[in-house]
Amino acid sequence: xxxxxxxxxxxxxxxxxxxxxxxxxxxxxxxxxxxxxxxxxxxxxxxxxxxxxxxxxxxxxxxxxxxxxxxxxxxxxxxxxxxxxxxxxxxxxxxxxxxxxxxxxxxxxxxxxxxxxxxxxxxxxxxxxxxxxxxxxxxxxxxxxxxxxxxxxxxxxxxxxxxxxxxxxxxxxxxxxxxxxxxxxxxxxxxxxxxxxxxxxxxxxxxxxxxxxxxxxxxxxx
Amino acid sequence: xxxxxxxxxxxxxxxxxxxxxxxxxxxxxxxxxxxxxxxxxxxxxxxxxxxxxxxxxxxxxxxxxxxxxxxxxxxxxxxxxxxxxxxxxxxxxxxxxxxxxxxxxxxxxxxxxxxxxxxxxxxxxxxxxxxxxxxxxxxxxxxxxxxxxxxxxxxxxxxxxxxxxxxxxxxxxxxxxxxxxxxxxxxxxxxxxxxxxxxxxxxxxxxxxxxxxxxxxxxxxx
DNA sequence: CGCACACTTGAACCCCCTCAACCCAAGTGG
DNA sequence: CCACTTGGGTTGAGGGGGTTCAAGTGTGCG
Numbered sequence: 001x002x003x004x005x006x007x008x009x010x011x012x013x014x015x016x017x018x019x020x021x022x023x024x025x026x027x028x029x030x031x032x033x034x035x036x037x038x039x040x041x042x043x044x045x046x047x048x049x050x051x052x053x054x055x056x057x058x059x060x061x062x063x064x065x066x067x068x069x070x071x072x073x074x075x076x077x078x079x080x081x082x083x084x085x086x087x088x089x090x091x092x093x094x095x096x097x098x099x100x101x102x103x104x105x106x107x108x109x110x111x112x113x114x115x116x117x118x119x120x121x122x123x124x125x126x127x128x129x130x131x132x133x134x135x136x137x138x139x140x141x142x143x144x145x146x147x148x149x150x151x152x153x154x155x156x157x158x159x160x161x162x163x164x165x166x167x168x169x170x171x172x173x174x175x176x177x178x179x180x181x182x183x184x185x186x187x188x189x190x191x192x193x194x195x196x197x198x199x200x201x202x203x204x205x206x207x208x209x210x211x212x213x214x215x216x217x218x219x220x221x222x
Numbered sequence: 223x224x225x226x227x228x229x230x231x232x233x234x235x236x237x238x239x240x241x242x243x244x245x246x247x248x249x250x251x252x253x254x255x256x257x258x259x260x261x262x263x264x265x266x267x268x269x270x271x272x273x274x275x276x277x278x279x280x281x282x283x284x285x286x287x288x289x290x291x292x293x294x295x296x297x298x299x300x301x302x303x304x305x306x307x308x309x310x311x312x313x314x315x316x317x318x319x320x321x322x323x324x325x326x327x328x329x330x331x332x333x334x335x336x337x338x339x340x341x342x343x344x345x346x347x348x349x350x351x352x353x354x355x356x357x358x359x360x361x362x363x364x365x366x367x368x369x370x371x372x373x374x375x376x377x378x379x380x381x382x383x384x385x386x387x388x389x390x391x392x393x394x395x396x397x398x399x400x401x402x403x404x405x406x407x408x409x410x411x412x413x414x415x416x417x418x419x420x421x422x423x424x425x426x427x428x429x430x431x432x433x434x435x436x437x438x439x440x441x442x443x444x
Numbered sequence: 445c446g447c448a449c450a451c452t453t454g455a456a457c458c459c460c461c462t463c464a465a466c467c468c469a470a471g472t473g474g
Numbered sequence: 475c476c477a478c479t480t481g482g483g484t485t486g487a488g489g490g491g492g493t494t495c496a497a498g499t500g501t502g503c504g
Contacts, residue, residue, distance in 0.1 A: 164481095
């Protein structure tokens with residue numbers, strides 16, 4: 001079912017939506033393709049990305065449950081989207097949705113809120129990409145993941161990362177190797193533990209927070 | 223007068239607005255400050271930026287005439303704003319504006335469009351900051367400036383840049399020196415001319431376009 | 445005239461990238 | 475059951491694009 005949109009008051013929305021399941025690795029939004037659909041992720045995680053002609057990739061975000069996709073009031077998609085794991089989305093035909101927006105100003109306000117939030121996140125990411133070091137980038141990433149947090153026990157936070165090192169690298173403007181090396185250094189420094197390659201246990205979230213905020217420039221144990 | 227908002231139909235808006243003139247160098251939006259106002263730039267150019275504690279700065283955009291500021295539906299500003307040259311804005315008290323939005327759904331739709339456009343631009347900038355080389359970044363910047371273009375004569379385009387090299391550097395995630403050196407290289411390669419330090423004449427816009435899009439990896443005359 | 449500020453240019457360095465090898469777990473097929 | 479493959483991850487050595495540090499060049503304005 002298509003929850004996560006808003007309160008049940010908008011039951012009529014469900015009539016316009018079709019549930020779609022997307023297999024891992026499947027690209028379901030093509031950058032530059034006609035933007036005829038609007039999506040609401042209800043399960044799984046997708047990577048959103050932009051490409052350069054020679055293959056360089058920038059991941060602009062990860063869309064998890066509750067995330068909206070394609071809200072850009074544009075005729076073509078500005079980015080691609082690809083399922084990381086098994087993804088389920090609610091798909092809306094854009095023309096119907098737009099017509100519906102006129103009847104539900106509350107929905108429009110909600111979308112504006114969402115877009116504003118995304119804009120703020122995008123500006124934060126620009127700061128990260130333009131001015132932070134590799135250590136700071138990864139620390140910011142881990143702390144941000146911890147906030148939309150999963151299992152937290154005391155001061156420790158266990159993250160489960162559905163994306164690969166390559167995804168993280170392309171999200172943070174680094175290479176796979178640098179991400180891997182930085183993970184290792186964090187582990188050596190006692191900031192994190194790595195139970196498995198897709199799990200990260202934050203051992204010192206405050207220190208990581210400071211590091212990500214650009215405060216720490218101590219603790220450079222090389 | 224406060225034009226540039228929309229069509230004259232919204233004359234009532236003007237009643238809520240106060241025109242404010244801002245001297246060059248003046249910070250009129252403080253990052254983290256209470257977001258009690260909404261601005262519409264009507265003259266001049268402002269830099270929008272985020273700071274790290276140690277002074278590192280990322281400029282997230284330049285706001286020229288017609289640009290909206292503070293549309294983030296947030297309680298605090300996510301970025302600072304500083305006048306580059308003499309700036310004139312329309313200032314709206316946020317509470318009044320929000321109340322007004324309920325009466326004018328068209329206005330809300332307009333804001334959603336604006337936010338969507340900014341989001342697309344932000345994603346493009348993430349690609350630039352995360353994956354492009356210094357040459358590609360500067361080329362992208364110049365071409366983008368050319369599109370919101372000023373005087374264009376034949377195939378040549380004359381840009382007048384109100385911002386300093388430092389601003390450009392902080393916008394592109396580079397240093398002043400790299401920006402300056404890249405300007406010089408472009409000049410030597412015949413891509414641009416530099417009548418003065420604040421003027422750039424694009425001599426080969428298509429080549430710059432390709433370079434900025436990540437196509438050119440020829441023309442590396444070192 | 446001279447200070448301030450922006451810009452340019454040069455030389456040395458360094459953080460991160462590139463290239464390459466290796467490890468490991470999960471298939472897959474003989 | 476094991477050889478082989480495949481994909482993700484880690485680690486090492488070397489190199490390079492951009493930074494850092496420093497000096498020099500305008501240029502507007504008191």
